[in-house]
Structures are given as structure tokens and as C-alpha cells.
Amino acid sequence: xIKRSLDSIQSVDFTKILVLLLCFILGLALFCQFFVYYIxxxxxxxxxxxxxxxxxxxxxxxxxxxxxxxxxxxxxxFILAVIxxxxxxxxxxxxxxxxxxxxxxxxxxxxxGKVPYRDFSPNKPPMYVYLLYFMGLxxxxxxxxxxxxxxxxxxxxxxxxxxxxxxIFNKRYAIVVALLYVFCPISFLxxxxxxxxxxxxxxxxxxxxxxxxxxxPALSGLSLGMAFAFKIYPIVIFLFFMIWFKSWKQRVKFxxxxxxxxxxxxxxxxxxxxxxxxxxFLYQTIEWEPWGLVxxxxxxxxxxxxxxxxxxxxxxxxxLFIILVLFYTTAIKKKSYNFWLKLIILIFLFVEILGILDxxxxxANKVLIAMIIIALLILLIFAYHPLSxxxxxxxxxxxxxxxxxLIQSVFALMFxxxxxxxxxxxxxxxxxPFVCIIRTKDFRWFFLILLLVMHPMEYVxxxxxxxxxxxx
Numbered sequence: 001x002i003k004r005s006l007d008s009i010q011s012v013d014f015t016k017i018l019v020l021l022l023c024f025i026l027g028l029a030l031f032c033q034f035f036v037y038y039i040x041x042x043x044x045x046x047x048x049x050x051x052x053x054x055x056x057x058x059x060x061x062x063x064x065x066x067x068x069x070x071x072x073x074x075x076x077x078f079i080l081a082v083i084x085x086x087x088x089x090x091x092x093x094x095x096x097x098x099x100x101x102x103x104x105x106x107x108x109x110x111x112x113g114k115v116p117y118r119d120f121s122p123n124k125p126p127m128y129v130y131l132l133y134f135m136g137l138x139x140x141x142x143x144x145x146x147x148x149x150x151x152x153x154x155x156x157x158x159x160x161x162x163x164x165x166x167x168i169f170n171k172r173y174a175i176v177v178a179l180l181y182v183f184c185p186i187s188f189l190x191x192x193x194x195x196x197x198x199x200x201x202x203x204x205x206x207x208x209x210x211x212x213x214x215x216x217p218a219l220s221g222l223s224l225g226m227a228f229a230f231k232i233y234p235i236v237i238f239l240f241f242m243i244w245f246k247s248w249k250q251r252v253k254f255x256x257x258x259x260x261x262x263x264x265x266x267x268x269x270x271x272x273x274x275x276x277x278x279x280x281f282l283y284q285t286i287e288w289e290p291w292g293l294v295x296x297x298x299x300x301x302x303x304x305x306x307x308x309x310x311x312x313x314x315x316x317x318x319x320l321f322i323i324l325v326l327f328y329t330t331a332i333k334k335k336s337y338n339f340w341l342k343l344i345i346l347i348f349l350f351v352e353i354l355g356i357l358d359x360x361x362x363x364a365n366k367v368l369i370a371m372i373i374i375a376l377l378i379l380l381i382f383a384y385h386p387l388s389x390x391x392x393x394x395x396x397x398x399x400x401x402x403x404x405x406l407i408q409s410v411f412a413l414m415f416x417x418x419x420x421x422x423x424x425x426x427x428x429x430x431x432x433p434f435v436c437i438i439r440t441k442d443f444r445w446f447f448l449i450l451l452l453v454m455h456p457m458e459y460v461x462x463x464x465x466x467x468x469x470x471x472x
Contacts, residue, residue, distance in 0.1 A: 319419020
């Protein structure tokens with residue numbers, strides 16, 4: 001619906017869109033700590049960004065970039081991305097406490113001689129620990145230095161996206177998809193303001209995709225292994241990457257290379273404090289607090305156990321099973337993605353209604369809540385047919401082969417986030433680069449709009465994040 005509305009807006013000049021977008025980005029950087037201003041400005045930026053995405057291919061901006069050499073273009077793209085993110089340094093990282101209460105504290109602990117996993121729990125893999133130590137040692141422990149470092153890393157992603165676009169299509173397409181990430185509002189807030197480190201595994205994942213398209217399985221495996229060494233989520237796309245290679249020789253090279261950086265990163269921890277590895281994996285999987293999109297409300301309603309098993313873990317394993325079914329049907333059987341797109345829509349509706357129930361009816365009778373949830377599931381099942389009838393005329397029947405790995409990865413990561421014991425807005429950074437590269441417009445637009453709609457929901461549902469001036 002939004003896509004068709006945008007199609008009808010042909011008379012709006014690209015220059016005006018770009019100027020307005022830049023003005024509102026600056027406004028967001030200035031006023032985003034005020035809750036009302038944040039919501040209003042965010043909504044306007046999303047609309048302008050979608051208009052920008054619609055018109056950038058035929059704009060003077062892409063024309064001028066097209067005339068540059070590859071090196072010049074990559075430098076300009078990097079500088080533009082850095083500038084657009086640096087302006088958010090005017091705000092302290094109020095959207096999340098991770099940077100100041102976790103990253104900086106843990107970095108200082110190590111500089112003070114404390115041993116991670118033994119003296120304190122970093123709750124992250126060893127590569128994250130090494131990163132914080134060397135950042136503190138080289139840059140000093142401070143939120144400005146750390147955010148500038150993460151901004152620089154995030155600004156490398158559009159360069160890798162450009163190289164991927166050039167590999168699978170042409171220079172014009174590569175410029176467009178790189179600019180989609182450069183101007184992505186999600187990146188502004190989660191990297192520019194909040195200072196999360198998720199761009200580091202994301203850039204390694206994109207390098208893995210680049211090597212995959214260039215048929216270099218060992219380098220692709222090493223890059224995806226580096227991403228996993230920083231954050232556990234790339235494991236759910238490992239099988240999709242592996243099966244993309246056409247020969248078993250390539251698949252073996254990819255599979256053998258994947259664990260190398262993981263094993264090397266864990267060796268120091270295994271020597272110093274062996275149980276730290278087990279503690280990390282337990283925390284990152286089954287011992288997380290149940291704050292997930294599905295697990296959070298259900299645990300609030302019914303408690304965290306069902307027949308002696310944790311509800312949150314049952315939900316996680318259910319969605320991991322869905323990912324395996326996705327792998328079998330799309331990567332092995334080469335079935336259409338249309339079913340999965342509709343399933344995501346229905347699950348998203350279920351998640352939203354669960355959130356509303358959690359907000360308004362948490363203290364209601366458990367039997368009543370259970371009956372409402374069962375009725376909701378039945379209604380959504382019956383909604384599948386009319387949804388199919390509405391969407392099928394607009395969905396592409398032919399998907400370019402290069403898009404398969406991208407679409408599969410986005411679906412898998414989306415199911416992981418929905419089923420995870422915890423889900424946060426910055427996790428969307430994992431998917432944004434994939435979405436930008438997708439050539440099939442129906443799927444790119446669907447995922448792009450879905451991510452932009454999902455992003456502010458955590459903050460809107462917790463207005464205490466915007467309680468006046470959190471940092472006076």
C-alpha cells in the first residue's frame with residue numbers, strides 16, 4: 001500500500017526531498033532526546049527516506065557519483081556516511097545504556113587488570129572482549145571515542161554494499177544500494193546515537209556475501225566466522241551461505257574456514273578460564289531473560305515455565321525449527337518466498353497484538369488471556385487466504401538468483417529476532433544491509449518498510465527512555 005502511494009508521487013523534485021531529508025536528520029540530531037519530537041521527526045524522516053529511495057536511481061546525485069572512479073566514489077560514500085552519523089554526537093547515548101554502563105565499564109575493568117569471565121561477566125564472545133580492551137587501550141575509555149570508532153566501522157558497510165552491487169549487477173545499481181544504507185535512519189540512531197557495536201559483525205557478514213558472490217568460499221567462510229566471533233546471530237544463515245556454493249569442494253572450503261576465527265578467538269579464554277566459554281554460550285542462548293517479542297508477553301501472562309520447561313526456550317527452539325523449514329523449502333526445494341512473506345506479516349500482527357495485550361491486560365485472568373491468544377491464532381490462520389488474494393498480484397514471480405541468499409538471510413534473521421529470548425531495536429542493523437542490496441523491488445520495499453516500522457517500537461513502548469532530559 002505504501003509502495004503504491006509512493007509510485008503515485010512522481011512530481012516531487014529529488015533535490016527538495018534530499019534537502020528536506022537532511023534538514024530533518026539534523027533536526028533529529030538536535031531534538032531526538034525529546035520524546036514527542038523524536039516520534040514526529042522520525043515519522044517524517046521515514047517518509048522522506050522512502051521517497052529518496054524511490055527517486056535516487058534517476059537523480060543527479062547518482063549521475064554525479066556514476067562519473068567518479070571506483071576509488072573516488074568509495075571515498076565520497078564513506079565520508080558522507082561518516083558526516084551523517086557524526087552529527088548525532090551532539091546527543092549523548094540516551095536510547096540505550098549499553099555503551100556507558102556496559103562497554104565503557106567492561107573496557108575499564110580490563111585496563112584495571114580484571115580478567116573477563118573470571119572477575120566479571122561480559123556476556124559476549126571473546127572477540128567483543130578483545131575489541132573493548134584494545135579500544136580502551138588505544139582510544140581511551142570514553143563514549144565519544146567509542147561512538148566515533150563504531151561510526152567509522154558502520155560507514156564501511158555502504159562501501160562493501162557498493163562492491164557487492166557491482167559484482168552482481170552494475171555500477172548504477174551499486175551506487176543506489178550503497179546510498180540506501182548511507183541514508184538509513186536506523187543506522188543513524190543505533191550507531192550514531194546509541195553507539196552499539198552491531199556494525200562490526202554486520203560488516204564481516206557483508207564481506208562474506210561479497211566473497212560468496214566472487215566465488216571465494218574460504219574467504220567467505222572466514223568472514224562469516226569473524227562475524228560469528230563477534231555476535232552469535234550469523235549461525236542461522238550459515239547453512240544458506242554454504243548451500244549457495246555449487247560444488248561440494250567449495251562447500252567444504254567454506255565450512256572448514258568458518259570455525260577458524262571462532263576457535264582462535266576462544267583459545268585465550270579456554271586457557272585462562274575454561275568455564276567462561278560455557279557461561280557465554282548459555283547466556284547467549286537459553287539463559288537470557290525473557291524480554292523477547294513473543295516470549296516477553298507470554299512469560300508475563302503465564303510465568304516462565306510450562307510442563308517444567310522454559311516458555312522462552314520453547315519459543316526459541318520453535319523459531320529455530322521454522323528457520324530449518326525455511327532452509328529446506330527455499331534453499332533445497334527452491335520454493336517461492338511468497339508464503340514466507342505472508343507468514344512474517346501474520347506473525348508480526350500476532351506480535352503486535354500480544355504487545356497490546358501485555359500493556360493493557362497483563363493482570364487479567366490467565367484462562368481468559370489463553371482463550372484470547374488461541375482465538376487470535378485461529379483468526380490469523382483464516383486471514384492467510386484473503387492476505388494471499390490481496391498480495392499475490394503484487395509479488396514478483398521471478399527472483400534473480402543473486403537475490404536468493406539475501407532474501408533467505410533476511411527471513412532467517414527476522415525469525416531469529418522474533419523468537420529470541422531478547423529482541424532490541426539495534427538488532428535490525430543485522431538485516432538492513434541485506435535489504436538494501438535486494439534487487440527484487442517487491443521484497444526490498446516490503447522488508448525496508450517493515451524494518452522502519454519495527455525500529456521505534458521498543459522505544460515507543462518504553463517512554464521512560466525519553467523521560468525529559470535523561471542526561472541533564
